[in-house]
Amino acid sequence: MPPTETLFLESTTRIQKDPIHSFMDFQVWDFPGQLNFLDPTFDFDHIFGELGALIWVIDAQDEYLEPLSKLHTTIIAIQRFYPAINIEVFVHKVDGLSDEYKLDTQRDIMQRTQDELSDNGFDNVQVSYHLTSIYDHSIFEAFSKVIQKLIPQLGTLENLLNILCSNSGIEKAFLFDVLSKIYIATDSSPVDMQSYEICSDYIDVIVDVSEIYGYLVDPLQEEATVEASSIIRLQNGMVLYLREINKYLALICLMRKDSIEKQGLVDFNVQVFQNALQRVFEVGR
Amino acid sequence: MEERKGRKKKVLLMGKSGSGKSSMRSIVFSNYVAKDTRRLGATIDVEHSHVRFLGNLTLNLWDCGGQDAFMENYLATQRDHIFRNVEVLIYVFDIESREFERDLITYSSCIEALRDNSSNARIFCLVHKMDLVQTELRERLFNERRDVLVSRSLGLAITCFQTSIWDETLYKAWAGIVYTLIPNLPQLETHLHRFASIADAEEVILFERTTFLVISHVTRSPIPNPFPDRFEKISNIVKQFKQSCSKMASNFTAFELRAAGFSAFIDVLTPNTYILVVMPAGAAESATTLMNIAVARKHFEKLERDSSVRGVEKLGRDSSVRGAEKDSGVRGSEKGGGGVGEKDGINGN
Ligand SMILES: Nc1nc2c(ncn2[C@@H]2O[C@H](COP(=O)(O)OP(=O)(O)OP(=O)(O)O)[C@@H](O)[C@H]2O)c(=O)[nH]1
Ligand SMILES: Nc1nc2c(ncn2[C@@H]2O[C@H](COP(=O)(O)OP(=O)(O)OP(=O)(O)O)[C@@H](O)[C@H]2O)c(=O)[nH]1
Ligand SMILES: [Mg+2]
Ligand SMILES: [Mg+2]
Numbered sequence: 001m002p003p004t005e006t007l008f009l010e011s012t013t014r015i016q017k018d019p020i021h022s023f024m025d026f027q028v029w030d031f032p033g034q035l036n037f038l039d040p041t042f043d044f045d046h047i048f049g050e051l052g053a054l055i056w057v058i059d060a061q062d063e064y065l066e067p068l069s070k071l072h073t074t075i076i077a078i079q080r081f082y083p084a085i086n087i088e089v090f091v092h093k094v095d096g097l098s099d100e101y102k103l104d105t106q107r108d109i110m111q112r113t114q115d116e117l118s119d120n121g122f123d124n125v126q127v128s129y130h131l132t133s134i135y136d137h138s139i140f141e142a143f144s145k146v147i148q149k150l151i152p153q154l155g156t157l158e159n160l161l162n163i164l165c166s167n168s169g170i171e172k173a174f175l176f177d178v179l180s181k182i183y184i185a186t187d188s189s190p191v192d193m194q195s196y197e198i199c200s201d202y203i204d205v206i207v208d209v210s211e212i213y214g215y216l217v218d219p220l221q222e223e224a225t226v227e228a229s230s231i232i233r234l235q236n237g238m239v240l241y242l243r244e245i246n247k248y249l250a251l252i253c254l255m256r257k258d259s260i261e262k263q264g265l266v267d268f269n270v271q272v273f274q275n276a277l278q279r280v281f282e283v284g285r
Numbered sequence: 286m287e288e289r290k291g292r293k294k295k296v297l298l299m300g301k302s303g304s305g306k307s308s309m310r311s312i313v314f315s316n317y318v319a320k321d322t323r324r325l326g327a328t329i330d331v332e333h334s335h336v337r338f339l340g341n342l343t344l345n346l347w348d349c350g351g352q353d354a355f356m357e358n359y360l361a362t363q364r365d366h367i368f369r370n371v372e373v374l375i376y377v378f379d380i381e382s383r384e385f386e387r388d389l390i391t392y393s394s395c396i397e398a399l400r401d402n403s404s405n406a407r408i409f410c411l412v413h414k415m416d417l418v419q420t421e422l423r424e425r426l427f428n429e430r431r432d433v434l435v436s437r438s439l440g441l442a443i444t445c446f447q448t449s450i451w452d453e454t455l456y457k458a459w460a461g462i463v464y465t466l467i468p469n470l471p472q473l474e475t476h477l478h479r480f481a482s483i484a485d486a487e488e489v490i491l492f493e494r495t496t497f498l499v500i501s502h503v504t505r506s507p508i509p510n511p512f513p514d515r516f517e518k519i520s521n522i523v524k525q526f527k528q529s530c531s532k533m534a535s536n537f538t539a540f541e542l543r544a545a546g547f548s549a550f551i552d553v554l555t556p557n558t559y560i561l562v563v564m565p566a567g568a569a570e571s572a573t574t575l576m577n578i579a580v581a582r583k584h585f586e587k588l589e590r591d592s593s594v595r596g597v598e599k600l601g602r603d604s605s606v607r608g609a610e611k612d613s614g615v616r617g618s619e620k621g622g623g624g625v626g627e628k629d630g631i632n633g634n
Contacts, residue, residue, distance in 0.1 A: 004416055004451050135320060194533055201529040208522045210544050212515045213563055215508065216487065217546030228544040236535040 003134040022248040052150045053086040061093045072116040087127045095133035144182040157185035168269045169259030199252040293343045300377030302351035305413045319450040368402035375409045408443040416449040456517035460498040484577040488563040555586045
């Protein structure tokens, strides 16, 4: 859904459970803001028992003291029984705020949270903060980080990507969940927002073009299972390389054009990577 | 004067203040994305821009600030200056306007001024910001508005589009407008047909290079594509991606996708165009298609050059043209030979 269409969204009235079928199955539970789930009539264990991460969204464009104190009570309640749950705070709707104001807001929220938790005797609670907005890529980046923490094979994936990069002259490689456009792993070189953005926009191009001409696929042909591959050449000598890994995942690499001159080598290494990945997820099951 | 008109086409962009004129212009011609337009201020008087299109066609775009005081001026003291020699009037209506009746009165006054000064001008009405209307209601509302607009156009023929900067309808409307202005179109289309059949392509689309507006297309696939609006969709997709590239201070030069069922290639064709070639499943190697494009490139470049030379010859007979302008039209050593115009014919990037 494009950001502007969210204006028509109605307020959520019940807990909505959206199963996400991907390389790893998980469920997103969307809680109504109105709901007080610390109310004793709620089945606390049912809600938090199998939870991997709690994402708490704070509207940075609005008065946030009251929502913040609700967050604090929630963290304290969870800490007692389920200390393993990752707590992720999205300082949200930061579009329209100046960079300075964004950081001040985040700092203020962090400070208040830390103080409150200390006062209640919780000194070492890990809380992560993300500045997000639906009008740019920050929301995808934040979800990427949240999801990555929940993947047990993350270390292995990073290693495989590192090997792929160094063997093929690739500068940066991302493993993307195609539907959500969050990346579930990347090699260990630092992520800059620009590279992530262009890769994520690349997926849009591929998905959209594939949809438009997808009618040419003959469902009876074996061809239908061929994995898509794509290359984009940029004027500045960089090349984007994409390979569909399976129904859910795509590998996107950034490299200089010299590296793609040996495309056979890149293709081969990507194939090796793909096979290794298959094994990782099979073992994980 | 006639000949001069053939080369530079005056396009008026009018409508109430805040209706979205400058927003559309910036997205189509200056690589803005939709959300950047929130920062645009109201246009003061008229902002002129020259948009180079396919070598010999230049759009002389008059973005007329729509605040009441300016509008009154256009219709009174500046009447001749504004409405004379107009090829195209694009009039923008904000679908959310609370005073549609008042908008219509101003519109009719403009149409009257246009009729008196440029009786042959083409008129396009854009019913704009349709994203603010719920999807199910759009078609009906648009039809209603169109009927009213037709009845208020003093009997002149008009073409209406529904548009929004947030989706591909923007590109459909502007490609439709620009299409009517392109010279030597039949020739271009003949060449495109020939290329499509030589390459054995399912579909071929020709885009203008900077705007990515569709110039022409050929479909050979016998199975109908379920997306009749795919041409403007692709304009939109590629334009968005160009914008992401520009964040990396770059642009893309070539795109290749091999998927189940088809392969697609986008490549620079001439200094002013990109081409999209869609090949069926199991078609030849990528290299073959790329080579076909390379061969076609020569033909299309010649076509572009020829039409641009004709434009210059016409100009040469027009005593009012300054030498400098003539020089910028044609480069190269031979008389009339050499390259066509600049790659990026757009001001205000
Ligand atoms: N400016 C801005 N507006 C946003 C952003 N994210 C959401 N909104 C707007 O905020 C409004 C409310 O969004 P919802 O997603 O319905 O809020 P919610 O948290 O689900 O609310 P409940 O369902 O009532 O709990 C919508 O009009 C969105 O368009 C953002 O990043 N920036
Ligand atoms: N929702 C929506 N907003 C739009 C659309 N097009 C433009 N806008 C917004 O409308 C506002 C005014 O747009 P402008 O392009 O500056 O309006 P204008 O017609 O040039 O106004 P003047 O220069 O005063 O005549 C901007 O904030 C745009 O973001 C659209 O299709 N949908
Ligand atoms: Mg909700
Ligand atoms: Mg304006």
